[in-house]
Amino acid sequence: MAVRKVLILGGYGNFGKRIAESLSAIKGITIVIAGRSIKKAEALCEALSEKGALAELSAIAIDIHSTQFLYQLKTLAPDLVIHTGGPFQGQDYCVAKACIDIRSHYIDLADDRRFVCDITNLNDQAKDKNVLIVSGASSVPGLSSTVIDQFVNQFSSLEEIDFAIAPGNQAERGEATVRGILSYTGHPFKVLNDGQWVNRYGWMSARRLNFGKVIGRRWLANIDIPDLELLPKRYKGVKTVSFQAGLELPLLHLGMVFMALLAKIGLIKDWSIFTRLIFNASEIFKRLGTDTGGMQINLKGFDENNKPKAVKWILVAEKGIGPYIPTLSAIILAKKLIAGSIDARGASPCLGMYTLQEFDEEALPLGIYHYTEVEHG
Structure with a gap:
């Protein structure tokens, strides 16, 4: 499944905007910056465009807790959803399950112990739909x-x-x-x-x-x-x-x-x-x-x-x-999915999913x- 449309939940937030900035340098993909404020999402799209973004950018207002969330997700039909909308303490897997339902890959930046460790409960469902569900794609x-x-x-x-x-x-x-x-x-x-x-x-x-x-x-x-x-x-x-x-x-x-x-x-x-x-x-x-x-x-x-x-x-x-560090795992995995260089499917914590050399390729240019x-x- 080729990844050509990427939806970033919390896309204008502290981590989301850095992920959007990095991925916007990729030509031939569409990045949808999403959050509860359409004005903030549109403002980031405009800022990235002014910086010379090569990706196509769009903004949308989305609330993951809304009853309309699954409908919106189906309508958008993203190939990959990156969930940055913390805190993850106390969250359920509604976003990840919705992604499985529409056959979209999913990456989050969760740091909550139970949220990340128990993501494997979705492994069989993810494999059945041939998607990759990754939790904890962050510093830890x-x-x-x-x-x-x-x-x-x-x-x-x-x-x-x-x-x-x-x-x-x-x-x-x-x-x-x-x-x-x-x-x-x-x-x-x-x-x-x-x-x-x-x-x-x-x-x-x-x-x-x-x-x-x-x-x-x-x-x-x-x-x-x-x-x-x-x-x-x-x-x-x-x-x-x-x-x-x-x-x-x-x-x-x-x-x-x-x-x-x-x-x-x-x-x-x-x-x-x-x-x-x-x-x-x-x-x-x-x-x-x-x-x-x-x-x-x-x-x-x-x-x-x-x-x-x-x-x-x-x-x-x-x-x-420093705030770029927690985003690099998600950026690396997203780029691998976009390039079609990762074949893993199922649901798992982000453990050993890339190399230190791949990290350096993203980190060193940032200093x-x-x-x-x-x-x-």
């Missing part, structure tokens, strides 16, 4: 699994995966992302630690980690992501998988840690109901800090000689380019780069 687990796949064969036994994301305070952020994080702030979730599944609490266990000379040391805290469940299954023998993220400004970061404590002891049930207030408050500090962020993945285990080995992979994004440090013994 899309990029994280690609990086680990690059190094896993260098270990005779991979024992520990410890990774983190540290965005710059000045980098553009979306309210939906904040809402998703707040939904589990102070709440327990399971992680694999030294071979045992134990509870960790969202936005707690604060620590500082060195991201190298460009980024420096950043505060981190626990974040619940699909990888905590997916990676122990993918990489057999791993005993510990941990993930954290943080805010660059210590005041904001430690304030979140305190909020997590209040939720843990039961004084606040759900911080996400205050998302708008918290998001607006954080914007007051937007000019502080830097526009530089990154990602770090630490792998520990044993080499072919059964000697201890550690690999540290660090990704750096300067000049406010996003990475380097590796290896220790033996």
